[in-house]
Amino acid sequence: MVGRRTAFALGGLVVAACAVGADSGEAPAFAAADAEALPAALLPPAAHVVLTALDVPPGQDAARAYAALARATPASGGVQAGVALGASWFAKAGLEAARPAALIPMPRFTGDVPDDALTHGDLLLHVGAATAEAARLASGSWLRSAPSARVRWQRRGFRPGNQVSGGRVLARNLFGFVEGHGNPSFRAAGTGRSPAGADAEPGPGEVVRVAAGPGVPAWAVGGSHQVVRVIRFATRLWDAEPVPVQERVIGRRRDGTWLDGTPAAGRPAFADDPDGTATPLDAHVRRANPGTPGTPAPRMLRRGYSYHEGPQDQGMLFVAYQGDLELGFAGVQRRLAGQPLDRYTLTVGGGYFFLPDVSRGLPAELTG
Template sequence: MHVDRRALLLGGAGVGLAGLAGCATPAAAPEPPAVAVPPAVARQPGVVTPPAAETEFVAFDVTAPDRDALAEALRALSVPAAGVTVTVAVGASLFDRPFGLARPRRLTRMPPFRADVLDARWCHGDLLVQVGADTRERIDAVLARPLPHLTPRWRLAGTQRDRNPFGFTEGAGNPDTANAELMDRCVWVQPGDDEPAWCAGGTYQVVRLIRLAVPAWEAEPAHVQERVIGRHKDTGAPLGRTAPDAVVEFAADPDGAVIPLDAHIRRAYPRAGRERRILRRGHAYRRDPADVGQIFVCFQRDLELGFATVQRRLAGEALERYVRTFGGGYYFVPPGGGDFIGEAMLA
């Protein structure tokens, strides 16, 4: 079934701010070969398709007593809505239920990273639903529909902007989503991967809910902000460069004279090794004047070689004092196709 869709406060959000500021464009890094996904394996929209102007994330706990009831819940989430993109992902806790489902091998509960202050009320969930549209009214209409066997756990709405709440260009340095081979290597689980067969055509999703210390940030002069991020604020280009996607050779600046050693893009830069690039999305949120932040989202073929590797490398970056991660989780986006999202998982 194909739904009609279009396509930080004092602590460390880490890679969450890769969504805010953008990583440097990496040099070529070793990647596993891509294996063509059979045409019968569809992919959900809302991953490589452009983010909608408005997006809401809702995590649910599943109250279904059996697989038939779980299928009923997934069918309800799969009902098409004009002008709306719905992307459904599953959390690790769903596979702890007695449904007999084969768990994606790399799916765990998101652990706390350095300086995270995670609030259990804003973390995890059996299912995560990402709903995108041009207007809030369309999103509200979809989420107002009856959703059997589902209890909301947390919910947060975000807005897509060219610049994040810290005033820097959003998404600089992201891998090219038009490059299907690159997306197969970095984002989509492939047939033959060390995963249950139903996972082919899916992807791992990370969501990080990040509060931003906007007043403290805005009190800093622009040149200090630029050295914290490692980019020019007006153009988005790395310091010392003119193009946002310019490749930075940090070896030529070993002492951090141009880009400081604790700058965000320098810490996030994918070095040669086993790590893989991630596809980042950033959505600004504002719950009230004192709670402003970013919903950082990324997709990858392997959680450990993607997000987790970069996140650990960001420990101690200069950006930590302006950000705080308080929620989110790890999820797996099943492939599309079939009569409803998740049908292959239940087969």
């Protein structure tokens, strides 16, 4: 476990200390200067998280509940925390005019079977720490700062093998596959330059931040749309499949190497494989990012966690940050409909939230 102590209050996340579990034992490859220039949502995620969706009951002051949570500070080091807003919060706070137009309740996508007890919320508290116990304790004390807010749902997550490699944060999911290779790459630590080959690609900062534009109130510029999906895995069904079958469902090998042998950090030319001989056309990664003309690369930063509440309830807390929901999560999710991976997964909850940039303090527009 490697820890790097800093004292940031950036981008919606209050970060008392940034720690990332690195199996390799290497320090995270993020320069401090990069971290300071970026929203803290971009920092390497802690190995453990507690996500808590909260509702503000009728008669309680929603603006005050948000301010109390957003101003809370961790009692101990090694904790990352962020407070994001759901569409319903704006109505309850009487601040509907301040809601970013794109922030709506998460729609139901093809195949979703949402459980109301695991979906939506006025607020989302995200508390990360190096151990499950530290995340649980910090989350409990954070919640006590806003006693009027009621827990709507809560999930604990963890990132097996959490580490930074080549400017990307990687972890292995409960299907045994490494995730994170396809994320936008951070600049190499200390060089101020993108890694070779990544110069033309947008960096994570550009991808996650909301830009000024129609329907975007001034306070929201620089913040991020945070999407959460609670995705249950049919692990037994998946584990019964031979690994080569699993790899064709995903479109990469378990370690991230592409099916045509291209190294994980590279990208194969799908145009040279028009029939999907090497990488099936309906493989998860090919549906997500087909590389065809007119289909731009997804603009999102995925920060998923695994969860395990028992043999019948385990899977992924998919978390993604993006400046534009259509170019990020929503557009990709629609392309994924009907993919073979859907046979092994079921989305049962989550929500759309907005993580304000609080690097210059809480926006006055949100505190009523």
